[in-house]
Amino acid sequence: MNNGFRVLCVAITVLLSLFVAVALGNVFLISAETLRSALSDGTVWPVLKVSLQTSLLAALLAMVLGSPAAYVLARKRFFGKAVIETLLDLPVALPPMVAGLALLLLVSPTGPTGRMLAGIGLPLIFTKSGIVLAQFFVALPFYIRSVRSAVTSIPPSIPAAAAVLRATEAYTFFHVILPLSREGIISGFVMCWTRALGEFGATAMVAGCIPGVTETLPVAIYTRATAGDLASAGAAAFCLALVSFVTLVGLRLAFKDAAERRKA
Amino acid sequence: MVELEHVCKRYSGRDVLKDISLTLERGEFALLLGPSGAGKTVLLSILAGLASPTSGRVRIGGADMTRVAPERRPVTLVFQRHALFPHLTVYENIAFSMRARHMRGDTVRGRVGEMLAMTGLEEYAQAKPNVLSGGQCQRVAFARALASEAEVVLFDEPLSSLDNGLKAGLIADLKRLHRVRRFTALYVTHDPGEAAALGGRVFLLENGAATCSGTAGAATRFLKKSFEAD
Numbered sequence: 001m002n003n004g005f006r007v008l009c010v011a012i013t014v015l016l017s018l019f020v021a022v023a024l025g026n027v028f029l030i031s032a033e034t035l036r037s038a039l040s041d042g043t044v045w046p047v048l049k050v051s052l053q054t055s056l057l058a059a060l061l062a063m064v065l066g067s068p069a070a071y072v073l074a075r076k077r078f079f080g081k082a083v084i085e086t087l088l089d090l091p092v093a094l095p096p097m098v099a100g101l102a103l104l105l106l107v108s109p110t111g112p113t114g115r116m117l118a119g120i121g122l123p124l125i126f127t128k129s130g131i132v133l134a135q136f137f138v139a140l141p142f143y144i145r146s147v148r149s150a151v152t153s154i155p156p157s158i159p160a161a162a163a164v165l166r167a168t169e170a171y172t173f174f175h176v177i178l179p180l181s182r183e184g185i186i187s188g189f190v191m192c193w194t195r196a197l198g199e200f201g202a203t204a205m206v207a208g209c210i211p212g213v214t215e216t217l218p219v220a221i222y223t224r225a226t227a228g229d230l231a232s233a234g235a236a237a238f239c240l241a242l243v244s245f246v247t248l249v250g251l252r253l254a255f256k257d258a259a260e261r262r263k264a
Numbered sequence: 265m266v267e268l269e270h271v272c273k274r275y276s277g278r279d280v281l282k283d284i285s286l287t288l289e290r291g292e293f294a295l296l297l298g299p300s301g302a303g304k305t306v307l308l309s310i311l312a313g314l315a316s317p318t319s320g321r322v323r324i325g326g327a328d329m330t331r332v333a334p335e336r337r338p339v340t341l342v343f344q345r346h347a348l349f350p351h352l353t354v355y356e357n358i359a360f361s362m363r364a365r366h367m368r369g370d371t372v373r374g375r376v377g378e379m380l381a382m383t384g385l386e387e388y389a390q391a392k393p394n395v396l397s398g399g400q401c402q403r404v405a406f407a408r409a410l411a412s413e414a415e416v417v418l419f420d421e422p423l424s425s426l427d428n429g430l431k432a433g434l435i436a437d438l439k440r441l442h443r444v445r446r447f448t449a450l451y452v453t454h455d456p457g458e459a460a461a462l463g464g465r466v467f468l469l470e471n472g473a474a475t476c477s478g479t480a481g482a483a484t485r486f487l488k489k490s491f492e493a494d
Contacts, residue, residue: 161347163334164312165412167364175364179351 027241034231044235051197051217054128058135059193062143070147092141099138100205130207131214135196143192150184190251194244265290266416271320273306280306282473293442293449295459298469304452308418312341340414344421346405348393354404355389361412379407399430410445419451435461
């Protein structure tokens, strides 16, 4: 009975892996000639550049603003905490098009926020800044979840020890909490970045698809595929899939030692 | 001088501490003895500022510290399981309180060197806590607490997880450190033998109430009678 159960679990695992491999294989097994041709026509590189710039900026913003938020959610009790937790997690559950529409209504130049932003020289509709906003909105919860989990796992005696050693809360946050949450911060940043990189719906709603300006990899894949240019769409998809694959493998290798130490 | 005046603590409808009043003289090494669940750790947390009393006052050096944050009190605490910072070396752990107060590099080096020598940890200065034994970790915790130059040092059963052979050595270290540095100390234990080895005035805590104070011998006899009565 035990052997049968074990075989079943292994079979399911293999089937699921094959399902993912076969689906992605069509992206990775693009012929070298097709890839070279699509990359050399000069239309994919600007798209890659916009995607990398905006997604990294969105992830950095998530790291700067998300770290204190994750700390508060992990360590503090306050009235309304459940509401704040739900709000900050909501973008994960929200359909991206809904998120995009919400952001569009918020920063539209016809609304007060959009007019104010345009007045200070920061229009967001159909701009790279708009892409960063959309990516930040949908990817932020991934960072907060990861860091919150890391901060929660620090024993309460550690920050208590810092306090009785005359460290202010700010000093403890920067010199104790953040270093001990390093793995959560790095994996949170990577998950946030890859989510931002792959964001389509909200980005398309807020920033549109202006070639060389607001055309990201996911948007380019969609527009080129629907226009029948499968080679160019495939090249863009290859770039996106490759970046995701390399980051995930890198993350696993980076934390391999830490995982082995924990097992020991 | 450390004074607790009619301190009470209530958690979820339960009285954890009931009208505790005690006074420690400056430089005194006193013991707080009691069975598990008596409220000893809660009392230390209130003294350290990590918890607030439901009612009552905490005075240190005549100043009312009841609502003062822990980092602004002249009090430090040695935890039961040392609570060393795992990402810092022994040197950095001991230097932590000084760096937190932005003290100068040469002052930090001098004081850490002094603590390392006093606790016999010079060769472990660059080691991380995960390679140290339990006894070594507790000595680092002692050094870290003393390096903070706090007037009052609280000890929350720091030797409870160590075997008797190690305990004897660390008790001797602690008594020597107290003779040299003359800090005011309140040492919590549930072990009458440990209390007897450390010596000093003993406060007995049972079910959140202070039931007697005296010598370690008197407290041990009182405890034995309590167990027999139960």
